Amino acid sequence: MGNADETPVSFDEPSNNIIEEIGTKSVIIKTLGNEKMCITVMLAVLADGIKLPPYVILKRKTMLKDQLPTGIIVRCQNQGWMSTDLMKDWLNIVWNRRPGVLVHKRRMLVLGTFKGYLTPAMKNIVGEMNAALAVVPGGMSQPQVPDVVENKPFKECL
Template sequence: MKYPPICIFKGKQLPRGEVIPKGVICWFQDNGWMTSVLMKNYIDFLFRIRMSENLSKESAMIVYDSFRGHLEESVKIKFKQHNFHLAVIPAGLTSVCQPLDVSINKPFKDNLRKEWHEWMSRGGSGVTAAGNLKRAKISDVCGWVKRSWDAVSDQIIFNSFKKCSISNLLNGSEDDMVYEEIDKLIAEYEKENLEEFDDDIEIVSN
């Protein structure tokens, strides 16, 4: 199940007259950052979802990078209280061990870039008196994020966890998925080098 995306904006509250689309959550923070306070809010949010699915008594694992907001003691305690086990990816290994970096971020960002281009092609939000482009409304950005996230297939997310060896079957039958991307890169490299080798061969006929 894909949970709804959460957008964190700089500020205190949603500007008057704007309405956030259904299926996306909008939070505000003074600097627009994820903090330990928001992390604890997020844990509560996840726990409510798991309660609605009758899963609150079952253990769950959360995989995060080593950002300090994830690792503060109060956050760790909150995870434990809500039956979450926190797995921290060591610094420098997110490109290998974090599903978002491995397979999910690229299609999501591609979708988001397409949303922005389409918005710009329609004239965006117009220009200021000085002729500068007006920034997009928060509600518009939330709409872009929601549609971009919806367009990322469940299968991509499923496979990304397999490639990072997080949710693979313990009998070893899915271990090859960890190496599929590496094998693909090796095959492409060998093909490129073979083509270069072929180009260097001089064919001589008698």
């Protein structure tokens, strides 16, 4: 079983901690001015704890010419977020190359409620990969596994 979710990553994360006198009417927070610039990172973990390579989506039209770090997959998209086409790419590049994929047992992939996951074409692609698609409804009172196990520690490391 695997669980995947996207998370936005800002280039300029202002600190949650400030030092100011009690009663101050306004507090100036210095930033680099890049609060609105962000990328999307798709993180996935298998039930046995294996983390799949991060899938990074840059807000660009063309791929960078610079040498990119190994161990991550980088793609470009005009808005900088997951699309149906990128999800198909993620399924082929990350999910379909995970450890144990050659063992022909039926698997389950748990995703959030992004509309692009719920199309008949996407369900067919996942089915052809010998996997069942499970969707976690939005607004759940319990935290999703990726939010606690992947996204939070990932952002804390950044």
